[in-house]
Amino acid sequence: MIPTKEEWMKALNDRHGIGFQKKISLATVAICGLGGLGSNIAIALARLGIGKLILIDFDKVDITNLHRQQYKANQIGMRKTEALQDNLKEINPYIVTEIHNVYLNENNAMSVLSDADIVCEAFDNPECKAMLTNFVLEKMCEKYIVAASGMAGLDSANLIKTRKISKRFYLCGDEVSDIKDGIGLLSPRVMLCAAHQAHTVLRIIAEEWKEGNENEQ
């Protein structure tokens, strides 16, 4: 039995408190890349009752994704945007999503990211990571960027951390473990990094949007 929207919101308000839940429900978060990081960030934020998710990926679900990304065997071949949207709605039937089946670049980022308050960089390619980070910090001066670097391999989980680089720029990961070195990406360590990113989004929401200025969002 699917709960009504009122039942759903009451459960979230009971858990998070009405004031904090209101802030969470007003936030729009863009997730750039729906792989091991992005699919896990999306699920965490959907469970929190985030206001809206903008989901961006050009790719389709492949059998080689299933060892760490939040898709299912019967979704192989689907667009990641649509598959993830389906999975999020199974968890939170009232989640609001906007999907973009594009390869994000400097030409389309301005329009695709326009509604976002916070941008999560969740690509795997380091040049794309740097492009998006530079783009948001240079061109979108009212937005936050939560980026990730270094989550491959079997090094300690405790090396995954979050650093506030500057007011609008947070970096999660161990900053050194490259996918090209050694064993590659393993589900738990990627989930740790994704959890750091989702948690940072939540902390930005909690700290930044004080009582009284909700109307500005």
Place this chain on the structure above:
Amino acid sequence: MGGRHSLLLEVILVVRINGEDVDIGGKTVAEYLDFAGYDLKRVAVEVNGEIVPKSQYANTVFKDGDSVEVVSFVGGG
């Protein structure tokens, strides 16, 4: 009595880069990144909390006391 004179001649410009003091004052961002072996396509550079646009790397000069963060992304996601 030549103290003031020699002081002027021995100006050391210290810049704090990723938490370490480095004597590279007077270099441009582009010169430092090249010297330190960074891949320009993988970095984001902030000076005193402000992003340096890539188009400005060649004509942004580090000043004494600047606080610099060079983030160099590695692959995986």
